[in-house]
Amino acid sequence: MEESIWYYTIRFYEGAIFIYCITIFSLYAVLTILSARNIRKNIRLNSFRKREILVESPLTPGISVIAPAYNEAATIIDNVRSLLTLNYPRFEVIIVNDGSTDDTLKKLISEFRLTEIDFAYDSRLPSKPVKRFFKSTDKAYKKLLVIDKENGKSKADAVNAGINAAAFPYFLNTDVDCILDNDALLFLIQPFLDEEKRVIAAGAPLRIANSCEVDAGMLTRVRPPRALLPRFQEMEYVRSFIMGKMGWSAINAVPNVSGGLGLFDKEIAVQAGGYDSRSFAEDMDILVRMGKYMCETKEDYAIRYIPQTLCWTEAPHTLKVFTRQRVRWGRGLVQLFAVHRNVLFNPKYKKLGLVIFPYNFFFELLAPVVEIVGILLYIYFIVMGMVNWPFAIILLIFVYTYSILISSIAVLWDQYTFRHYKSWKEVLGMCSMAFFEPFLYHPLILFSSIKGYLNHLLGRKHKWGNMQRRGFKRQAA
Template sequence: MDNGVFNVILEYLNIVFLVFSGMLFTLYVLMAYFATRNSIHYKNKNSFGNITKTLGSPLAPGITIIAPAYNEGLTIVENVRSLLSLQYVNYEVMVVNDGSKDDTLQKLIDAYHLEKIDREIDPHIKSKPIRGIYKSTQRSFAKLTVVDKANGGKSDALNAGIFLSENKYVGCIDVDCLIVPEALLHVVKSFYQHSQKRVIAVGGVIRVANSCKISGGTLEEIRLPKNWLARFQLLEYTRSFLLGRMAWGRLDSLLIISGAFGFFDREIALAVGGYDTHTVGEDMEIIFRMRRYMHDRKEPYHVAYIPDPLCWTEVPESRKIFINQRDRWARGNLETLSTHKDMFFNPRYGRLGLLSYP
């Protein structure tokens, strides 16, 4: 190749990368600005008043925490014990045993003195067959409900919980996540902080628990992960949750609530048919459908985001598991965008179609 042609191509590529870098830098500066504004706004709103007394009242709205479990026999008892110790009065912990092949169900029965109850189950529930519903014979575990069903995957298990719940709000979490005791107080408060808009979903910051000291389902000491891959993910989670999602939340254009910690208005979640069991990106896809539902009905709504670290989870330390996880996330992202491609640059959906989707 002639040196002159090569130099022209090289110079062209340099210009392309310079423009791209400039645009990327500008984008992150804008996101940092909006994220900071949102954080300050949240801090000012929550700098007064004691939410413990108000939202700890029996008159506070009911909320069901749905935790799918598949072959979690090693840790299920401790995980459920942690969920039963949250600082909120009117809530239910619903563990959905998704056809586990180990002793998950038996350990729950033994540890929490569960007995099968008679309850009429709607045959039209959008999930695999439900084999039984269990409640504890002891009053101290009255908040616990265990649903045993045939295996259908996480989305299917969450759908069963949403349909069986009788509370106004539902929280969909990973059973192995550690939720801070005051998490539900902040979540329920977020549902009521907008008087002119209906809050249809609430998400929060997820922190990396690798190498942290956890005892009895309680976080005792925060530590930096020893594994380098986990450290990079810690940095990534901080950027994603405290910069990206805070900024999109400020613009009222947030398109995803993490599957590890997401809370929904049950009525709207049921109206859109619950989770899509045919995609691996169910946490993003349900937000798309709930937003579309509200847009199509021209009802004012909001997807709220809480900058407080309310949930801790362990991230992959193995490259193989990490690659599989990111492959699943990427495929779920592409599937969701493809399913809702008619929203792309569609002014009918406002910021959702003109800004956050593109």
């Protein structure tokens, strides 16, 4: 009897896993089609829409660019200069010095001729105390505002301080070390101006800048990363942004806007309570709260993604830093579901409760658990000699070939749209990642996610480490 229960349990799990697998693969197929349509629509739209008209128009809405900085002395000057030269008619750059212990602030003061000012700071959103405000006496830097605050041990805390000081109705959340496309603001503001629904946030793909050539904070040559770990991340970013986010954007079900680059409606972000400095997934958390706020106030809203890569960032290049980052993301996901558990399957929250949360619950949060249980079961079957090897191999081939297909389609969409890489060798290098990813990169992600879940469940303290940056390859003079 006992044996038969065990037998049926295992058979049930096998069946359930297969259905789970088929569902997730079908969803990927649907996302592939949706993203293709959305990208095509965007490219067509851009073929006759001249974003340059925004530069000349007195009606263009203002944007506050908020970039927190913590111990960025080595690159801060180039990066701030790059932000100040963004192509947009009405914007301010708010650098939040988040209690740096190096000479970040000193360098800013001397380079940009900053002077301390009295500033009517409205602390609507919680953050650590702000000590001083600086503006430049040089008209060339009149768009710059520097906030010096106590270290809040999170980016969320610093961004909240930036939002409190922001003057414009939209704010761009970015990292000071990110390299932005010169037209980033012109691209990102478009969805806000072009919809009947109120667009509350918009994002664009991020790419890895590790092997790109950079000159004075400006990108001069795009290359895929040479090192294996960043290159796997590039593949993951292409798949996630070009295919995933663009697909979700087509049905207005974007789960999150990346912390590296996102334009937000300030009013809604403030009403939703701003960023939560205790959250480990603050970028997803704020979007959930903004979505909840819109549903509760019964206002129709949209969150959009555009396919143009507008931001290049340095990815973790060591296993230690990489796993630390992914453990935090994993932990953030569990935390998010714990905090917003009332959203799941709640029709009051429309797509957020019935599409975004269920998808993320079953196929993001549970996926590593299902996978780990599956692996353990597989080992058990092998040990017990219960494996039907021809069938097992067919199933493995099925998963492997399908995952390669999905990654390859992501590269295809990327090539169809922008052809960032100059040479064939670079494209092939990227494509080859799809073949090795399931063996080399995916186990790392799995391990980090499970570790993050356990850390959350066991209430372990998270250590915030500063990512040691290598800097970018400079263009030869």
